[in-house]
Amino acid sequence: xGVSFDLFDTLVTADYPADPAAAVGTELAERGVSVPDDxxxxxxxxxxxxxxGAEVPLPAHVxxxxxxxxxxxxxxxxxxxxxxAFDPAVETRSGARAAIDAARDRGHAVALCSxxxxxxxxxxxxxRSALSxxxxxxxxxSVGCGWRKPASEIFEQTAAQLGVSSTDLVHVGDxxxxxxxxxxxxxxxxxxxxxxxxxxxxxxxxxxxxxxxxTRVLESLxxxxxxxxxxxxxxxxxxxx
Numbered sequence: 134x135g136v137s138f139d140l141f142d143t144l145v146t147a148d149y150p151a152d153p154a155a156a157v158g159t160e161l162a163e164r165g166v167s168v169p170d171d172x173x174x175x176x177x178x179x180x181x182x183x184x185x186g187a188e189v190p191l192p193a194h195v196x197x198x199x200x201x202x203x204x205x206x207x208x209x210x211x212x213x214x215x216x217x218a219f220d221p222a223v224e225t226r227s228g229a230r231a232a233i234d235a236a237r238d239r240g241h242a243v244a245l246c247s248x249x250x251x252x253x254x255x256x257x258x259x260x261r262s263a264l265s266x267x268x269x270x271x272x273x274x275s276v277g278c279g280w281r282k283p284a285s286e287i288f289e290q291t292a293a294q295l296g297v298s299s300t301d302l303v304h305v306g307d308x309x310x311x312x313x314x315x316x317x318x319x320x321x322x323x324x325x326x327x328x329x330x331x332x333x334x335x336x337x338x339x340x341x342x343x344x345x346x347x348t349r350v351l352e353s354l355x356x357x358x359x360x361x362x363x364x365x366x367x368x369x370x371x372x373x374x
Contacts, residue, residue, distance in 0.1 A: 134365065135297035136236040137273075137288075137315075139306035140247040140255060143325060143354075144229040145262045147221040157195060160214035161206075169202035186284030188275035191215045191250040212252060219251045223261035228354030232305070233268050235358040239365065242295040244271040246288065246304060248281050248311060271295055282306075283314020292320070300346070303364060305357065309348070316346030323351040323360055 138144055150156035154176035158168045169175055180197035181189045192212040199206055236243045249255050255274050259265055266272060271294035273287060280286035292299040300319035306312025307325045315322045351360055 134361075135242040135244065135292060135295040135302045136361065137244040137246040137291050137295075137302060137304045138233065138269075139282075139304070139308075139312050140245055140258065141249070142307045143305060143312075144226055144233075144245075144264060145258060146224045146226060147258055148223075149221055150218060153218065156218040157191075157214055160217045161195075161199075161210070164210050164214055166199070166206055166210060166214070167204055169199070169204060171202070172198075175199070175202055186280055186286070188248075188250055188279055188281045190252060190276050191219075192252065194250075215251055216253050219254050221254075221258070221261075223258050225263040226354065228357075230263055232354040232357045233264070236361060237268075239358075239361055241303075241361065242270050242297060243268070244273060244291050244295050245269045246273050246282070246291045248275045250276050250281075252276055282311040283317065285314065285317045288315050288318050288320060292318070303361070305351065305354075313348055316348055319346045321346055321364065322348040323357070324348060325351050325353065 141147055154173045157176065158172045162168050175198040178198065178201070180194060180201055183189050192215045195215055196206055196211040199211070233243060245255070247255055255272065256266070271291060273291045273294060275281040275287060278287055278290050282288070288302060288304065289299050292302045295302070302315060302318075302320040303323060304312055304315040304320060305323045305325070309324055312324060313322050349360065351357060
């Protein structure tokens, strides 16, 4: 069995900019970019015609938003501005380390599976947390693989990198709308009952329920060992208790 963890609001909390458009605009201006007067509007508009569920890297979005207002940026200016704008203080959530260790101690392959449109942010977040890249057998991000949770592709890639079937992947997260997407490929969602849960377990981004996999509520990360032990008692193809 493989176990994947969501990063933000599951294993760590991060201090995001209160106004992302303004934060990016400030960093662009500091790099000599003429920021349009209506930048706040440009930032929120759709500029990349991407397939449903695909991730659009934020630097690409920013470059297109500027171009829509006749502003051209050179080289990696947009990327550097975005990376600088999203430079958060990070706090590791209680029980995160023990939860990862519990999964590994039970012989499960462990991955990180995170939505993030900002390049380098996941890596910098791990460096600032009590966790590290070495804690995970695979790190799959939406900006890296091109698909955002709840898209089935990101979970399929996570399972493949761990060398397990997607039906044998257990994903631990906090948001039913995104992390609950694991059920679309037959996996199991363990969803934390914290303040970030804003939809019913099993609900997808479109608001419909997936029935191919299973969703369970996880009261806290401290309860993960018991949940994994319970799932491990189920024979392949057998009935779940």
